[in-house]
Amino acid sequence: MTSLQNRPRTALLVIDVQNGVVGNAYERDRVIANIQALVGKARAQDVPVLWVQHSSDELPEGSEGWQYVPELERLDTEPLIHKTYGDSFEATDLEELLAERGVGRLVVTGAQTEECIRSTLHGALVRGYDATLVSDAHTTEDMREWGFPVTPEKSIAYTNAYWSWAAAPGRKGSVTPTAEVDFPAV
Numbered sequence: 001m002t003s004l005q006n007r008p009r010t011a012l013l014v015i016d017v018q019n020g021v022v023g024n025a026y027e028r029d030r031v032i033a034n035i036q037a038l039v040g041k042a043r044a045q046d047v048p049v050l051w052v053q054h055s056s057d058e059l060p061e062g063s064e065g066w067q068y069v070p071e072l073e074r075l076d077t078e079p080l081i082h083k084t085y086g087d088s089f090e091a092t093d094l095e096e097l098l099a100e101r102g103v104g105r106l107v108v109t110g111a112q113t114e115e116c117i118r119s120t121l122h123g124a125l126v127r128g129y130d131a132t133l134v135s136d137a138h139t140t141e142d143m144r145e146w147g148f149p150v151t152p153e154k155s156i157a158y159t160n161a162y163w164s165w166a167a168a169p170g171r172k173g174s175v176t177p178t179a180e181v182d183f184p185a186v
Contacts, residue, residue, distance in 0.1 A: 002104030002105055002128060002129055002130045002170070002171055003128040003168075003169065003170030003171050004104040004128040004129065006102065007098075007099070007102050007103055007104030007105075008102060008104060008186045009047075009048065009101055009102045009103045009104065009105070009186050010047055010103065010104075010105040010106070010107060010183050010184060011047065011048040011049070011050055011098060011101060011103040011105075011106055011107070012038055012039065012042040012047060012048070012049045012050070012106075012107045012109070012183075013050050013052065013088065013106050013107065013108050013109065013110070013120070014035060014039065014049065014050070014051050014052065014072065014109050014110050015052040015088055015108065015109065015110030015111065015116050015117060015120060016052060016053065016054045016110050016111050016112065016116050017032065017035060017068060017069050017072055017109075017110050017111060018053060018054065018059065018065065018066055018067060018068055018069065018111075019064055019065050019066075019067050019068075019069055020058070020059050020063070020064070020065025020066060021054065021059070021065075021111045021112060022069060022111050022139060022141075023065075023141075024141045024142070025111055025112075025139040025140060025141050025152070026139050026140060026141065026142075026151075026152035026153060026156065027139060028139060030136070031111075031136070031137055031138065031139040032069060032071050032072065033071075034109070034134065034136050034137040034178040035072060035109045035110070035137050036071060036072060037178055038107070038109060038134065038137060038178060038181060039072065041181070041183065042107075042183060043075075045183045045185075047183040048078075048079075048101045048103060049074075049075075049078045050078065050079050050081060050094070050097060050098075051068070051074045051078060051079065051080045051081065052080075052081045052083055052088045052092075052094070052110070052116075052120075053066070053068065053080060053081070053082055053083070054066075054083055054084070054116060055082065055083075055084055056084060061082075079097045081093065081094045081097070085119070086115045086116045086118075086119030086120070087116075087119040087120055087122070087123035088116065088119075088120040088123065089120070089123040089124070089127060090119075090123065095127065098129075102186075103129075104128070104129060104130065105129060105130040105131070105132070106124050106129050106130070106131045106132065107132045107134060107181060107183070108120060108121055108124070108131055108132065108133050108134065108138070109134050109137040109138055110137075110138055111138065111139050111140060112139070112140040112141065112143075113138050113139060113140035113152070113155050113156050113159050114140055114143060114148060114155055114159075115140075117133070117138045117159065118159060121133060121163060121166070121173060125166060125168055125171060125172075125173060126168070128170070128171055129171060130171050130172055130173070130174070131163075131166070131171075131173050131174075132173070132174045132175070132176055132181070133159070133160065133163045133173065133174070133175045133176075134175075134176060134177070134178055134181060135156075135160045135175050135176060135177050136177050136178050137178050138156065138159070139152070139156065140152045140155055140156065143155070160175050163175050
């Protein structure tokens with residue numbers, strides 16, 4: 001249903017599953033295992049997998065915290081997008097990489113729910129993409145120390161609920177669990 005012309009493919013987007021981002025994340029190991037399963041399924045079906053890696057003053061490039069978790073291994077053939085903003089599209093080459101691959105639908109996983117996941121989902125929708133959030137393959141840490149009003153579990157549940165109703169002309173958001181993720185054949 002994407003509003004992008006000649007973009008029939010789906011891609012898996014793995015956002016910021018870095019040591020310093022998910023070290024204290026809610027259900028870290030379960031979420032990473034779900035992302036591993038999705039990466040394996042995508043690779044088996046020749047679906048593009050794109051990796052996003054954030055850097056900031058608190059997460060300096062090259063530091064241990066900046067590194068991807070050891071449980072997830074990116075293949076050399078899979079693009080790595082370096083970003084400094086929450087939205088994975090902002091000031092990166094993500095859009096060009098998706099266009100080259102004919103992608104009009106994204107399956108989104110990673111961290112952190114309240115920041116980079118939400119920003120990227122909205123960024124995708126406003127740019128014409130359908131965007132599926134994998135309900136059990138994104139996570140966050142306890143953000144109440146910084147003024148967030150709810151626990152990680154409630155933040156994840158809220159994001160899953162509101163994204164299931166996201167829509168814009170010619171495109172939509174959806175939410176599905178890992179076990180039901182579909183990578184349609186082109």
